[in-house]
Amino acid sequence: MSSTGDQSPLLAGIAHLVERHGPVPFSAVVDAALYDEAHGFYGSGRGHAGRRGDFITSPEVGPLFGTVVARALDRWWAELGRPDPFVVVEGGAGVGTLAIAVLAARPACRGALRYVLVERSPVLRQRQSEHLALAEPATALGVPGGHDGPVVASLGELPVTPFTGVVIANELLDNLAFDLLVRTADGWGEVRIGVDEADGEQPRLVRHVVPAGETASAAAERFAPDAGEGAVIPWQRAASEWVADALGVLERGRVVVVDYAVRTTAELAARPPEEWLRTYREHGRGGDPLTDLGTADITVEVALDQLEHAAGAPAAVVPQATWLREHGLDGLVEAGRRTWEERAGIGDLAAIRARSRIREAEALVDPAGLGAFLVAEWRVS
Ligand SMILES: C[S@@+](CC[C@H](N)C(=O)[O-])C[C@H]1O[C@@H](n2cnc3c(N)ncnc32)[C@H](O)[C@@H]1O
Known part of the structure; x- marks a missing residue:
């Protein structure tokens, strides 16, 4: 029997699974740590x-x-x-910050706009309603248009009713559970998580490497055929399926994902996993993802070749800085700069907003930070 004494409920849950099934896939631990509705990092709303x-x-x-x-x-x-309705689905919408900013910008499409926030965590979904007037999802998705928008609704997962519009997600895919595969002397292995219950010690999660199954080995061979012994890669099935599902529900339009991403899995194989598998706790880098489950964010750099295999080649991939400029960032900043110059002396709200816009732009295009994120777009016509 596993001792469940003082250990965290998440650790106890995993220990219970391990007891029944043996070591579990890494993705099972990530999923519980992030999305368990009572104790997960996002699931609990922490x-x-x-x-x-x-x-x-x-x-x-x-x-x-x-x-x-x-x-x-x-x-x-x-x-x-100019379709009406024009459905915009935002995946991983969190508390609704992007939706609020989009609506505040009063886009020309707003009369036709059906904005659907998709967020897995019920607690975060609840918080969306503090700042957004949410309609029934059926109103957003089912009812014909008529320039009565914007209609805003919230769902726990992607809609299944086909629509014309856009699916957009910022930093969703890097938070979806993934597995870890390792090149060993005998072929590909998979990292599985077991429990070490040394006498007198608190139980802790430990890594085991087991021979990878056929599907996992084939994926590893496809994405990182030249990886040397000891190389580790993430296997991002949930992210790949999410993009394929999003494309599947679109009649016409595009899927746009913004993430900390690399073009190929081979690039990740060539780097130590601590670089591309990161945890964040209390506004700083966290430690081992297997400790203090549910108290840290767990993220992985997204390998675009894995998404491409599941969903087809994106029509475009550009750095965030380029994408923002293609859609008018410089003009907005220039307008902000003019307002700041005119109103700095007055120091009113317009002046403060203008100055803030200049600072925001610097952060959004920073080549050492958000500016280097990749924006990938798939089109359906
Ligand atoms: C890193 S946060 C990003 C939030 C927001 N997009 C932003 O950029 O600030 C990722 C969000 O995706 C949510 N999420 C994870 N898996 C999801 C899924 N399958 N469907 C919808 N939301 C999901 C998480 O609960 C979390 O709120």
């Missing part, structure tokens, strides 16, 4: 974006990111022939 100190998410930097997204939505709406 964590939400804005969490990373110097590396807060783009919508949490301030309203500028959402203002640029609103411009992009208008451009895409026009390209689609």
Whole structure:
């Protein structure tokens, strides 16, 4: 029997699973640590974006990111022939910060806009309603248009009703559970998590490497054929499936994901896993993802080749800095600069907002930070 004495409920839950099934996949631990509805980092509402100190998410930097997204939505709406309704689904919407900024920017498409926030954590979903007037999802998705928007609704998972519009997600995929595969002397292995219950010690989670199954080995061979012995790669099935599902529900439009990402899994194989598998706790880098489950965010750099295998090649991949400029960032900053110059002496709200916009832009295009995130776009026509 596992002792469940003082250990955390999440550790106890995993110990229970291990007792029955043997060591569990790494993804099972990540999923519980992030999304368990009582104790997980996001599931319990303990964590939400804005969490990373110097590396807060783009919508949490301030309203500028959402203002640029609103411009992009208008451009895409026009390209689609101004459909009404125009459905925008935001995956991993958290407490709704991006939605609030997009709506505040009053995009031209707003009369036709059905904005659906998709957030797995019920606690975070509850918080969305503090700042957004939420309609029944059926109103957003089921009812024909008529320029009565914007209608805003919230769901726990992607809608299944096909629609014309956009699926957008900022820093969702890097938070979806993933497995770890290791190149060993005998082929590919998989990291599984067991429990060490040394006498007199608190139980703790430990890593075992077991021979990888057929599907896992084939994936590893496909994505990192030249990896040397000891190399580790993430196997990002949940992220790949999410993009494929999002494309599957679109009649016409695009799927746009913004993430800390690399083009190929092989790039990750060449780096130590501590670099691309990161934890964040209380606004700083955290430690081992297997300790103090549920108190830290666990993130992984997204390998775009894995998404491509599941969902087809994206039509475009550009750094966030480039993407923001393509959608009007420089003009917005220039307008802010003019306002600041005119009103700095007065020091009113308009002046303060203008100065803040200039600072936000610097953070959003920082090549050593958010500016280097990749924006990948898939189109359905
Ligand atoms: C890093 S946060 C990003 C929040 C927000 N997009 C931002 O940029 O500030 C990731 C969010 O995705 C949510 N999430 C994780 N898996 C999800 C899924 N399958 N569907 C919807 N939301 C999910 C998490 O609960 C969390 O709120």
